Amino acid sequence: MTGTATQQEPVDPGGTTAGTNPMVGVVLVSHSAAAANAVAELAKALTGGGVDVPVAPAGGGPDGGLGTSSDLIAAAARSVDRGVGVAILADLGSAVLTVKALLADDELPAGTRLVDAPFLEGAVAAVVTSSTGAAIDAVEAAAGEAYTYRKL
Template sequence: MVGIVVVSHSRTLAAGVAELARTLGVGKARVEPAGGAADGGLGTSIELVEEAVAAVDEGDGVVLLADLGSSVLTARLFIEDDESGKVVLADAPLVEGAVAAASMAAADMDLATVVSAAEDAYNHRKS
């Protein structure tokens, strides 16, 4: 199953989005938060991203969803250092993208389909 990691400047925001995505992903999706700085304050932490990716990675790939600014940079930095080639940053709205990704992951779709679902969440706002 494809894993999902929510990267945010806020630990609370990341945890809430992960909880919502897991719940709406029928509880089967593996979704973990990587929010806030290592000390618990606002910010981003490559170490928290590493831990979250390790927690959800079952070998089928991992989708990262990031809120803004340095969380996007942190996600990109992680991907640059990742040797598996199976971690992708989705260009998607954080909440809708996480829910769409979790739904596809729970249905045991492949990495490309999960990423596409997350990114397609932008189109649902335009309808």
């Protein structure tokens, strides 16, 4: 599953700037709705002006508390799907497992993949890369490279 098969057929031009390629969607799955929302907000803010990257948080469980909701994840992935792939970043445990289970059963838009990356730093890298109109392979690589960014 390379995820770029539908690149020639943008499903929905929304979330793109006029005259540029459709952007890769980014979904942020956290046990905490507040964490997912805040990381999405931070990543978008660091992207700079003028480009509205399709980013959707999917935080919290089915009852609204801490946890993971497959329905929220699926809805978020659909909402950011512009036909060129969706990169999902997840925080821990059930967030990762739920995304994997949904992917295994083809319950997410075509071209959706789980990206192996640190949640916050990876989200920033993914969203910034997506804002340039890069393909999902580049978005995934940028997010993964965030693991190598040492602080000391």
